[in-house]
Amino acid sequence: MKYISTRGEAPSLNFEDVLLTGLASDGGLYVPETLPEYSLDEIRSWRGLPYHELAFRILKPFVDGAIPDDEFATMLKDTYGVFGHKAVAPLAQIDHNEFVLELFQGPTLAFKDFALQLLGRLLDHVLEKRGERVVIMGATSGDTGSAAIEGCKRCKNIDIFILHPHNRVSEVQRRQMTTIAGDNIHNLAIDGNFDDCQSMVKASFGDQSFLRGERRLVAVNSINWARIMAQIVYYFYASLNLGGPDREMAFSVPTGNFGDIFAGYLARKMGLPIGQLIVATNQNDILHRVMSNNVYEKHPLAHTLSPSMDIVVSSNFERLLFDLYDRDGAVLNDLMRRLNTDAVTLDEARLAKARDVFDSYAVNDDVTVETIRTVFDETGYLLDPHTAIGVKAARETRRSAINPMITLGTAHPVKFAPAVERAGLKTPELPHHLTDLMEREERYTVLPNELQRVQAYVTDAVFG
Numbered sequence: 001m002k003y004i005s006t007r008g009e010a011p012s013l014n015f016e017d018v019l020l021t022g023l024a025s026d027g028g029l030y031v032p033e034t035l036p037e038y039s040l041d042e043i044r045s046w047r048g049l050p051y052h053e054l055a056f057r058i059l060k061p062f063v064d065g066a067i068p069d070d071e072f073a074t075m076l077k078d079t080y081g082v083f084g085h086k087a088v089a090p091l092a093q094i095d096h097n098e099f100v101l102e103l104f105q106g107p108t109l110a111f112k113d114f115a116l117q118l119l120g121r122l123l124d125h126v127l128e129k130r131g132e133r134v135v136i137m138g139a140t141s142g143d144t145g146s147a148a149i150e151g152c153k154r155c156k157n158i159d160i161f162i163l164h165p166h167n168r169v170s171e172v173q174r175r176q177m178t179t180i181a182g183d184n185i186h187n188l189a190i191d192g193n194f195d196d197c198q199s200m201v202k203a204s205f206g207d208q209s210f211l212r213g214e215r216r217l218v219a220v221n222s223i224n225w226a227r228i229m230a231q232i233v234y235y236f237y238a239s240l241n242l243g244g245p246d247r248e249m250a251f252s253v254p255t256g257n258f259g260d261i262f263a264g265y266l267a268r269k270m271g272l273p274i275g276q277l278i279v280a281t282n283q284n285d286i287l288h289r290v291m292s293n294n295v296y297e298k299h300p301l302a303h304t305l306s307p308s309m310d311i312v313v314s315s316n317f318e319r320l321l322f323d324l325y326d327r328d329g330a331v332l333n334d335l336m337r338r339l340n341t342d343a344v345t346l347d348e349a350r351l352a353k354a355r356d357v358f359d360s361y362a363v364n365d366d367v368t369v370e371t372i373r374t375v376f377d378e379t380g381y382l383l384d385p386h387t388a389i390g391v392k393a394a395r396e397t398r399r400s401a402i403n404p405m406i407t408l409g410t411a412h413p414v415k416f417a418p419a420v421e422r423a424g425l426k427t428p429e430l431p432h433h434l435t436d437l438m439e440r441e442e443r444y445t446v447l448p449n450e451l452q453r454v455q456a457y458v459t460d461a462v463f464g
């Protein structure tokens with residue numbers, strides 16, 4: 001399988017090379033040149049498979065022989081074998097025909113584990129085979145960072161640098177990142193917001209001279225195709241467990257960087273009957289504004305009770321636009337340049353195509369808290385604030401009462417005590433493997449929001 005850039009100018013890559021990159025050299029994002037498509041019969045034949053076996057069937061065409069089948073199958077079994085629930089991604093019912101897909105059963109208690117625990121293993125395998133050492137730079141609003149560090153902490157051939165906005169991630173999130181010891185693990189607290197961190201990571205892909213031509217730069221954010229790929233699986237898994245593909249499903253997806261929901265869009269293109277995909281945002285609602293009013297305009301970042309979605313620029317929206325604009329790299333190049341600086345209106349007919357399946361809804365902090373409280377009172381089920389946004393958006397925009405509505409449960413509420421407490425509820429205990437988290441020693445460096453200072457730090461740490 002070949003991977004091509006959304007901006008049309010970078011060379012196409014195979015799986016191994018796309019895994020070992022981030023942004024394409026033309027500033028675009030890699031996507032598969034063609035997607036595997038499955039008939040209902042083929043999808044139906046996957047019913048009842050354990051998560052890792054389903055993952056093998058769905059991911060094999062993307063990996064395309066880069067890893068021998070038996071090793072890849074073992075890798076998937078090991079990855080999902082450490083999750084805290086035997087179903088890996090269990091469904092909790094919160095109302096008639098309404099479910100939460102619990103994607104927080106992995107080691108760092110957020111959906112990022114699905115892709116990042118696998119990514120660590122994939123990188124380890126490929127780097128060992130090549131005898132190569134790489135540098136990872138990642139930006140996090142809290143969850144990607146801890147999952148990436150957890151996933152890569154045993155990788156011998158990686159130096160990992162995670163940039164988080166100083167004082168803007170939850171205490172549990174910060175400690176999950178900063179208490180993992182290792183000379184190759186570097187936590188950088190940036191005096192800025194998530195978008196500042198994300199911009200510095202992207203700029204570093206554009207000019208890698210700080211790595212002196214001696215190390216390759218690899219992404220752990222969802223700009224890396226392997227992240228998206230792994231997230232496709234749970235859409236199939238949830239659907240198959242609720243009578244799919246013989247029933248159409250609706251998914252509500254708490255959205256920040258548009259990676260998770262883009263994986264759902266791909267699952268639909270691959271043949272999974274999905275009738276509705278809901279873009280659920282917090283007050284940082286650029287995606288809701290473009291979906292509902294066709295104005296793409298950056299507003300200043302708001303700090304909310306759902307900090308992991310405090311994101312202005314949603315990287316993966318570019319991947320959707322690439323499809324909407326007939327995969328024309330030149331058009332995308334121009335559009336992305338304009339989106340960066342101006343308020344832009346998209347071509348109405350193209351946006352209408354997206355609206356066939358996408359709906360959107362924005363939820364503020366008060367309503368987030370109210371939703372946590374309401375669902376708890378109705379069912380005794382405690383939502384984290386990001387998932388609560390998904391549930392609220394699902395309830396407001398649902399198109400069909402017959403299609404099961406599945407909200408992606410993107411994080412465990414224990415990570416977000418302020419929101420849970422504002423709902424007048426008690427934050428649950430940390431799970432067993434994290435009981436001493438609040439006593440562990442932390443290691444991080446505070447740096448100004450300056451690309452040169454950050455890159456100099458990386459150069460110094462890597463080359464001494």
Ligand SMILES: Cc1ncc(COP(=O)(O)O)c(C=O)c1O
Binds near residue numbers: 110258308387410
């Ligand atoms: C808990 C949680 N929910 C939702 C999201 C949004 O996911 P995405 O960025 O893939 O849209 C994130 C991170 O972005 C997250 O950490």
Ligand SMILES: N[C@@H](CCOP(=O)(O)O)C(=O)O
Binds near residue numbers: 139221
């Ligand atoms: N919500 C993320 C932000 C980064 O998004 P990613 O999916 O592109 O890695 C986080 O919690 O770090």
